[in-house]
Amino acid sequence: DTEVTQTPKHLVMGMTNKKSLKCEQHMGHRAMYWYKQKAKKPPELMFVYSYEKLSINESVPSRFSPECPNSSLLNLHLHALQPEDSALYLCASSQGEGLRYEQYFGPGTRLTVT
Amino acid sequence: DAKTTQPNSMESNEEEPVHLPCNHSTISGTDYIHWYRQLPSQGPEYVIHGLTSNVNNRMASLAIAEDRKSSTLILHRATLRDAAVYYCILRDPGGTSYGKLTFGQGTILTVHP
Numbered sequence: 592d593t594e595v596t597q598t599p600k601h602l603v604m605g606m607t608n609k610k611s612l613k614c615e616q617h618m619g620h621r622a623m624y625w626y627k628q629k630a631k632k633p634p635e636l637m638f639v640y641s642y643e644k645l646s647i648n649e650s651v652p653s654r655f656s657p658e659c660p661n662s663s664l665l666n667l668h669l670h671a672l673q674p675e676d677s678a679l680y681l682c683a684s685s686q687g688e689g690l691r692y693e694q695y696f697g698p699g700t701r702l703t704v705t
Numbered sequence: 706d707a708k709t710t711q712p713n714s715m716e717s718n719e720e721e722p723v724h725l726p727c728n729h730s731t732i733s734g735t736d737y738i739h740w741y742r743q744l745p746s747q748g749p750e751y752v753i754h755g756l757t758s759n760v761n762n763r764m765a766s767l768a769i770a771e772d773r774k775s776s777t778l779i780l781h782r783a784t785l786r787d788a789a790v791y792y793c794i795l796r797d798p799g800g801t802s803y804g805k806l807t808f809g810q811g812t813i814l815t816v817h818p
Contacts, residue, residue, distance in 0.1 A: 595748075624806075633790075633792065633808035633809060633810060633811060634743075634749060634806075634808050635808070636805055636806065636807070639805070647805065681748045681749070682748075683748070683749075691737075693739075693751035693754070694741075694749075694751065694806060695751070696747075696748030696749045696750065697748050698746075698747055698748050699747075699748050
């Protein structure tokens, strides 16, 4: 099983809502990632978790709050988002954080903030 | 991280070989060259990576110039399913951000039937 699953596939939320994105992998990977991809742009790294601890935060605004409750799950909690936060949010995982490990990506959650 | 330069777009016919170039003139001696691709409406997908020697796998081949300032991803027989954005990425094993993938603009590959 080399699959990373993400739910929901699509999400529409208002600027005052609180919602969460969920990512799951059962490959035994110990590193997990959140990326943000705007239309017609490349993905941009947001967060990296390694062994369930936050390893990298790319200066992401606090309205995005990641959580790694166990080695298989990664959440992204959303609160008070802005319309410019509308994007495709991609989750990825890899065996470890090092460069020799390829990253496996999920299909993404398409988020629209109204 | 060192920067890469790729053509914005390329076209190919089905069942023909495709050579996707990448320039990385400021590459350091420890940077690995990774290729990922992103099919329409999907997340990126790992293709191949290498350091100095040419590499082959079931998806593609990676040819690395002797001075490492450029590389070429080779798809031996393009299929319609290979139509995607191809990203050439340099990854530095050192430092505190060694888990980081920094995507450039990539090359949009169109495959004609």
